[in-house]
Amino acid sequence: METATSRRWRALLLGSVAACAACGLVYELALLALSASLGRGDVVANSLIVAGYVAALGFGAVAAKPFVRRAAMSFLGIECVLGLLGGVSATALYWVFSVTGESLGALVAATFVIGTLVGAEVPLLMTLLQTGRIASAENTGRVLANLNAADYFGALVGGLIWPFVLLPTVGMLKATAIAGLINVTAALIIAALLLRKMLSRRARFASVGALLAALIALVALLAGIRDIEATARQSLYAQPIVFAKHSKYQDIVVTRFGEDRRLYLDGGLQYSSRDEYRYTESLVYPAVGKDTKSALILGGGDGLAARELLRMPNIERIVQVELDPEVIEVARTVLREDNRGSLEDPRVEKVTADAFAWLHDQARGKVPAQKFDAIYADLPDPDNAVLAKLYSQEFYGLIRTVAAPGAKLVVQSGSPFSTPQAYWRTDSTIRAAGWSTTPYHVHVPTFGDWGFVLAQAAPESPSVTLDDAAPPLKFFTPEVARAATVFGADNSPQQLEPSTLAHPQIVEDIRRGWRQAGE
Structure with missing residues (x-):
């Protein structure tokens, strides 16, 4: 016993x-x-x-x-x-x-x-x-x-x-x-x-x-x-690290060498202060004009997109949706010189939430409905299944629910040269969600050939232009805007199946492009 x-x-x-x-x-x-x-x-x-x-x-x-x-x-x-x-x-x-x-x-x-x-x-x-x-x-x-x-x-x-x-x-x-x-x-x-x-x-x-x-x-x-x-x-970074922190979601690192400050998330370069203006101006200005009063930024927690939007004279309200509150804090402190304190402007409402979940709550009426004249998806490349949902047909469909009449959407879409299938799949996926699109690309020395997709919920494709109300810019001129929609024979448009939540094809597109580029 x-x-x-x-x-x-x-x-x-x-x-x-x-x-x-x-x-x-x-x-x-x-x-x-x-x-x-x-x-x-x-x-x-x-x-x-x-x-x-x-x-x-x-x-x-x-x-x-x-x-x-x-x-x-x-x-x-x-x-x-x-x-x-x-x-x-x-x-x-x-x-x-x-x-x-x-x-x-x-x-x-x-x-x-x-x-x-x-x-x-x-x-x-x-x-x-x-x-x-x-x-x-x-x-x-x-x-x-x-x-x-x-x-x-x-x-x-x-x-x-x-x-x-x-x-x-x-x-x-x-x-x-x-x-x-x-x-x-x-x-x-x-x-x-x-x-x-x-x-x-x-x-x-x-x-x-x-x-x-x-x-x-x-x-x-x-x-x-x-x-x-x-x-x-x-040892992972060529430049001296001036800030590093593990957040709940990722590894945040800021390096600096001379006047070149760089932000990395989980080892991936987000921007270099030497040439980020080329990327940021090309992202922001095709979607805004003299009648643009409100804007939604999905991602972009570094505050650079908000910085440019605040230069537009008629902007009254910006909602910044960023998953990681630590990125917002780094932008307000370590990166403040780059974004000029944009995230402290009273016109900018900071929301720490998953972009997909936040849009879903908007669509379901769980939070007060909002409409925006300009919308930006400034999100990391979809190199895994978690990020792929932010490049899915369902995601772009949710964005339509917060688009005001005549609103325009810009999506950062990766490199048409290094990852062409991922780039053109993004364009096809946005169109599958009911948008009319115009792909365009520019040269950013740090990243090389970099692409975006401009979209609007209307039958005709939007024009990539620079509005007369835009302030003086360092890079994105009317001439650059016209040339940006021209693609060479080596990265001509492709018609592909959309990437969806059930079949996130864009992940393999990204990885295939990296393998072929030898990265």
Whole structure:
């Protein structure tokens, strides 16, 4: 008959199992987050990581069979290695990417190793929980139910702590190091309090010694992680970093060399202060005129588009919808010289929201309906499924619901030269949503040939012109506007199927263009 002491023993062990399971899921979520932030957050990369992790769980369970005879010692050894490898995984992979520029292979390998270690836990724990019991079918079922409950509950806790606590407060690298510390600490508690009678004196000292060494290594990593991260990050950028921060959504970096200031989001260049005026003027002025009073900017949290709109004499209201509040804060401070304080102008209403969700709420009447004379989709290139929704037929259909009569829309559409299929698919997708379009492109030295699509909800295609009410500009003249609609034979218009939420074809278009360009 089971005693109260043995019940407490098993309760403590199951609690430690839950803690270890939470840490295991944190490691896996960190690998997925790294895949996104290091530029491979596509369906292929995510599928390889998730499928590889699940397969590794099964492999680990089989690989643990020879160790069940020494379940206590084996379990502590696995937790020591798992806590140490999991804790350093994010930092090590960040270093790999900074040195080699490639991360997918290392991410998949790390996933398999961590998954194998996590998978080996269950048969060893099952053996420990069965110690001293009669292995009847009923008893085995109860033990397995308790073990699965602790494991899944721990995974739930880890899944909630990662996005709501760890990632937004300490960042990806520190979060995994902290999870490693918790993992090793839980194993130490198990070794010191629960398994001491199952281990010989020599095995107990060896286990505790190894766990303490792992604990010290992780504490040292935490103490130096800021310097490690700063060094690795700087190696990714040619210019000195003057600002860097992990937000809830992305890695924000600002560099400066002389008078050239550059903004990067997740490693992707957003603009260079040397030539951003070419991009910004070409984006803004084709959609505005002397009758334009209101404007909507989707994205563009750097404040550059708002800066140009505020130069138009009749602009009364601008709504700036930006997902990441940290980008807005950086624009108001570090980048203020570039945007001339546009986001502090009382005519600019700042909304921190997902552009798709915000438009959907407008269409459903969940918020007071608004109409705009000029609309801008100044959004990142759709190189993953999450961003692809902002280049979908459904998205451009939602934009129509906030367009005032006669309103014009401008969409930044990537490079017609480097990613031609993505560019022309954007044009086709906007037309599929009921807009009439006019594609145009300009040369921006930092980016090369860069394209936009001008659209209006009318039967005739809009003209790319510069209104007489526009202020003096550095680049976008009437002559440039006329030439911008001319495309050479090597990037002539293509009629393509629209990109939709169910079939985001534009993601593969982008990646195909990058592969062909050798980027």
